[in-house]
Amino acid sequence: xxxxxxxxxxxxxxxxxxxxxxxxxxxxxxxxxxxxxxxxxxxxxxxxxxxxxxxxxxxxxxxxxxxxxxxxxxxxxxxxxxxxxxxxxxxxxxxxxxxxxxxxxxxxxxxxxxxxxxxxxxxxxxxxxxxxxxxxxxxxxxxxxxxxxxxxxxxxxxxxxxxxxxxxxxxxxxxxxxxxxxxxxx
Numbered sequence: 664x665x666x667x668x669x670x671x672x673x674x675x676x677x678x679x680x681x682x683x684x685x686x687x688x689x690x691x692x693x694x695x696x697x698x699x700x701x702x703x704x705x706x707x708x709x710x711x712x713x714x715x716x717x718x719x720x721x722x723x724x725x726x727x728x729x730x731x732x733x734x735x736x737x738x739x740x741x742x743x744x745x746x747x748x749x750x751x752x753x754x755x756x757x758x759x760x761x762x763x764x765x766x767x768x769x770x771x772x773x774x775x776x777x778x779x780x781x782x783x784x785x786x787x788x789x790x791x792x793x794x795x796x797x798x799x800x801x802x803x804x805x806x807x808x809x810x811x812x813x814x815x816x817x818x819x820x821x822x823x824x825x826x827x828x829x830x831x832x833x834x835x836x837x838x839x840x841x842x843x844x845x846x847x848x849x
Contacts, residue, residue, distance in 0.1 A: 669796070670845040674713060676792035679705045679747060681759075681807075685834045686786035688801035688841060695790040695797050702788055705755060709748035709822055714789060717744045743829045743839060745789065745802075746810055750820040759783055760809035760823045782806040787827055802840035803832040 678695050680702040689699040708714065720741035728734045749756040754768045761767070762780025769775055787805040791798040810826035829839035 667845070672791055672796070672798050672845065673793045674791045675794070677708075677714070678790045678792070679708060679714065680788040680790075681705060681785040682788070684784050684786055685803045685832055687834075688788070688803075689799065692790060692797050692799050695792050698788055698790065698799075703755070705747075705749060705759070706751040706753060707749070707820075709750055709820070711819075712748045712822070714745050714747040717746065718742075719744070744826055745787070745805075745829075746824060746826045748814075749823045749825055752821060752823075756823050756825075759807045759825045760813075762808045780808055782808040782828075784830070796845065798843055798845060800840065800842045802827070802829050803834050804830040804839075806830055 676695075678698075680698055682701045682703065686701055689702070692698055718741055721739035723736040723739050725733050726735050726737060749760070754765070754772075754774055757774040757776075758764060758767065761774070761776045762782055763775070763777045764781075764783070767775045767777065784804055784806050787802045787807075789800040791800070805827040807825055807827045809824060811824040814822040814824070831837040831839055835841065
């Protein structure tokens with residue numbers, strides 16, 4: 664693999680957007696604050712706990728034969744996800760954390776928390792910002808729901824941990840997403 668200095672990214676900033684499931688990825692992002700029509704920002708997220716992309720599942724198992732002890736590796740069952748910390752106490756944050764749609768917002772703007780949460784399935788776009796370079800990470804179907812306790816401290820923001828589990832999308836051959844590459848510049 665070639666050494667491509669410009670392909671090394673520092674996640675110095677970033678933005679997270681959601682849209683209706685299977686929303687097409689933006690053709691080109693020239694401004695991370697305006698990824699295109701239909702994408703809604705989830706707002707501020709924690710600077711101390713940046714989004715974390717996870718992998719959960721089995722490791723490959725080595726299968727052998729009498730003649731070759733390491734003939735083949737199995738294909739493990741793996742689930743990929745992202746966890747982020749929303750620090751905005753808004754209806755959108757509550758919908759994603761508590762698992763309720765827009766109907767949970769009451770006439771007085773309060774939010775009714777359901778007894779049984781329903782994960783919200785959305786398209787997800789995470790844009791990493793490194794100076795003038797942007798790295799878009801797009802997932803057309805993501806199941807979003809609160810993943811841990813709401814964190815409160817007297818000297819920090821209230822934090823709502825939300826986990827997004829990547830789902831297969833028929834729009835892209837049942838794959839779970841597409842991440843851009845940063846190519847070498849000529």
